Amino acid sequence: MNRKTLIGLIAFIICLLSSFAIQNFSAPLYPQALAKVEQVEIQGDKQVVKARKINGGDRGEKIELSAKYRQNELDATVLHKGDQVFYSNRQVGEKKRDGFVFFLLIFLFLILVFIGGKVGLTAFISVILNSGALFLIVDLYRHHTQFSLLLFMAVYAVLSIGITLFLIDGIRKNSLQKFLATTLTVFTAYLICWSVITLFSDKGLRFEDMGVLTRPYRPVFLAGLLIGAVGASLDTVITVISTLEEIRSKDPQLTIKELIRSGRAVGKDISATMMNVLICSYFSSAIPMIMIYLHNGWAFGQVMNMQLSLEMVRILCGGFGILLSIPFSLLFFQLNFRKEGRQ
Amino acid sequence: MNVIAGLLLLFILLSVLILGKTSLYALSGLFLNILLFFVFIRSLQGIAIYSVTLGYILLNALITLFYVNGWNAKTKAAFLSLLLFLILLTVVFVPLIQKLSISGFSSYELEELAALDLNVPQSFAKLSVAVILIGVSGALIDGSMAIASATHEIYRQGESFRTLFFSSMTVVKNILNSTINTLLFAFISSGLALVFFYQDLKIPWYEMLNSKAFVFEFAVIILSSISVVFVLPFTAAVTCYAVTKRKAG
Numbered sequence: 082m083n084r085k086t087l088i089g090l091i092a093f094i095i096c097l098l099s100s101f102a103i104q105n106f107s108a109p110l111y112p113q114a115l116a117k118v119e120q121v122e123i124q125g126d127k128q129v130v131k132a133r134k135i136n137g138g139d140r141g142e143k144i145e146l147s148a149k150y151r152q153n154e155l156d157a158t159v160l161h162k163g164d165q166v167f168y169s170n171r172q173v174g175e176k177k178r179d180g181f182v183f184f185l186l187i188f189l190f191l192i193l194v195f196i197g198g199k200v201g202l203t204a205f206i207s208v209i210l211n212s213g214a215l216f217l218i219v220d221l222y223r224h225h226t227q228f229s230l231l232l233f234m235a236v237y238a239v240l241s242i243g244i245t246l247f248l249i250d251g252i253r254k255n256s257l258q259k260f261l262a263t264t265l266t267v268f269t270a271y272l273i274c275w276s277v278i279t280l281f282s283d284k285g286l287r288f289e290d291m292g293v294l295t296r297p298y299r300p301v302f303l304a305g306l307l308i309g310a311v312g313a314s315l316d317t318v319i320t321v322i323s324t325l326e327e328i329r330s331k332d333p334q335l336t337i338k339e340l341i342r343s344g345r346a347v348g349k350d351i352s353a354t355m356m357n358v359l360i361c362s363y364f365s366s367a368i369p370m371i372m373i374y375l376h377n378g379w380a381f382g383q384v385m386n387m388q389l390s391l392e393m394v395r396i397l398c399g400g401f402g403i404l405l406s407i408p409f410s411l412l413f414f415q416l417n418f419r420k421e422g423r424q
Numbered sequence: 425m426n427v428i429a430g431l432l433l434l435f436i437l438l439s440v441l442i443l444g445k446t447s448l449y450a451l452s453g454l455f456l457n458i459l460l461f462f463v464f465i466r467s468l469q470g471i472a473i474y475s476v477t478l479g480y481i482l483l484n485a486l487i488t489l490f491y492v493n494g495w496n497a498k499t500k501a502a503f504l505s506l507l508l509f510l511i512l513l514t515v516v517f518v519p520l521i522q523k524l525s526i527s528g529f530s531s532y533e534l535e536e537l538a539a540l541d542l543n544v545p546q547s548f549a550k551l552s553v554a555v556i557l558i559g560v561s562g563a564l565i566d567g568s569m570a571i572a573s574a575t576h577e578i579y580r581q582g583e584s585f586r587t588l589f590f591s592s593m594t595v596v597k598n599i600l601n602s603t604i605n606t607l608l609f610a611f612i613s614s615g616l617a618l619v620f621f622y623q624d625l626k627i628p629w630y631e632m633l634n635s636k637a638f639v640f641e642f643a644v645i646i647l648s649s650i651s652v653v654f655v656l657p658f659t660a661a662v663t664c665y666a667v668t669k670r671k672a673g
Contacts, residue, residue: 153544153547176525181523188646192653197597220623245605281426315606316602324578357566359562368554368555392614393431400435404439
């Protein structure tokens with residue numbers, strides 16, 4: 082076993098142990114009451130839970146709690162011995178999941194660093210920064226609602242494109258061409274969608290399927306649309322330009338014509354699979370809700386129309402981003418190539 | 425005509441303009457995939473959720489790889505990587521997801537469903553595993569295809585496995601970051617409402633960290649990223665091996 086594998090293995094074991102410790106011993110840190118399940122009995126649509134308090138002044142005392150029960154687990158979590166749960170007024174609330182959440186995060190970190198090295202580390206940092214920036218911008222918007230949400234999300238889009246790209250290879254000319262290509266693509270894709278949505282005055286869109294919302298539907302949906310386009314465009318631009326750079330560094334004699342041909346080939350190869358990513362992730366999230374409506378005797382077409390209309394717009398907006406990325410990447414690559422040729 | 429028809433028309437137009445002849449396969453492949461999703465939903469009304477989901481993932485990969493991109497070394501390498509990881513995924517992820525108990529809806533999501541009968545025969549624990557697996561499989565197919573395709577373009581006549589693999593890994597590292605962020609942005613796009621929900625109701629972070637809705641979104645992003653990180657170098661190796669061996673032999 083070489084040194085790298087050994088260090089990886091030790092790090093994995095440490096990460097496993099600390100997650101285990103968090104899951105089992107972090108209860109006293111919570112201000113809400115927590116209990117550990119010792120016995121569960123199902124009575125009709127209820128679970129009668131015998132549990133032991135694991136935080137607060139009367140820690141260790143026994144308590145009887147009750148929780149909802151439904152066999153398909155649609156709105157109830159089936160509890161097992163050893164589970165830790167939050168409770169109030171003798172009613173079980175959420176399950177305690179912090180150790181698992183920690184494990185997932187730290188495991189991603191480990192394998193990113195193990196496989197990607199320095200690049201893996203920056204990938205992890207950019208994910209953290211991008212998520213952190215989102216919460217920050219949403220918070221900022223909530224205190225300055227006189228400006229439109231879209232303005233804030235446009236700033237977020239440019240910011241996160243910058244974070245992601247500049248973390249990958251620092252501020253160089255290469256990343257500048259990627260940055261310009263992505264930004265142009267995202268806003269063009271969004272503009273196309275926005276114009277069509279406005280032109281048909283929202284006809285056919287079922288905003289009510291957005292679920293929990295403490296805000297007006299439309300701006301939140303449009304803002305989400307913009308961010309979705311960032312992901313799809315960024316990925317395509319980076320794949321196309323990185324491949325071209327790699328080809329060029331191996332064979333500097335190649336003409337721009339040959340390079341553009343290769344770039345088109347890669348773009349064509351990946352555009353369909355990229356679209357498929359969007360279909361898989363957006364459509365699949367609607368499955369549970371679809372099942373409920375179908376069970377209640379709604380017509381198939383009607384349910385699809387209701388549950389998938391917004392998802393379809395998200396997919397198409399991402400699709401515009403993917404398609405437009407190809408000519409825009411090639412355009413900026415070509416401009417850069419010409420400029421370097423003159424020097 | 426409505427918004428979706430309008431967007432769809434524009435999308436078809438733009439595909440033909442940018443992709444040229446390949447757009448025929450790309451577009452028909454996409455419509456086949458959407459059709460497949462409807463068939464999948466129909467079959468889900470039976471009870472065998474895991475088998476139906478696995479079938480859907482395989483058919484989806486077959487259409488996306490072989491129908492759209494043709495039967496060649498690139499797509500074969502990508503498909504092979506997918507198969508291997510599907511096995512790994514099912515073995516490792518399914519128990520983990522079940523342990524998280526993130527199935528179904530939280531109480532605030534249920535308000536809009538109050539008038540409906542909720543005794544649906546399917547298990548929602550299994551359905552949420554299916555949702556996560558499908559999301560991950562899309563990212564896997566894409567990651568493998570991107571690497572296989574790039575490796576092919578980089579290859580020059582007579583190159584050895586070692587140097588090709590080295591170049592291919594450079595692209596892997598470049599793509600790694602953007603692929604993971606793509607997944608993040610896709611979920612932010614649909615989860616933006618959730619972020620507002622947590623902030624508007626002033627739910628503290630430690631409470632959010634344990635809540636079902638948050639942990640579900642979180643698990644999808646992290647599990648997809650983990651699988652992509654594993655699959656990229658693997659596909660690079662498979663493609664390099666296939667390309668150098670075929671051209672040499």
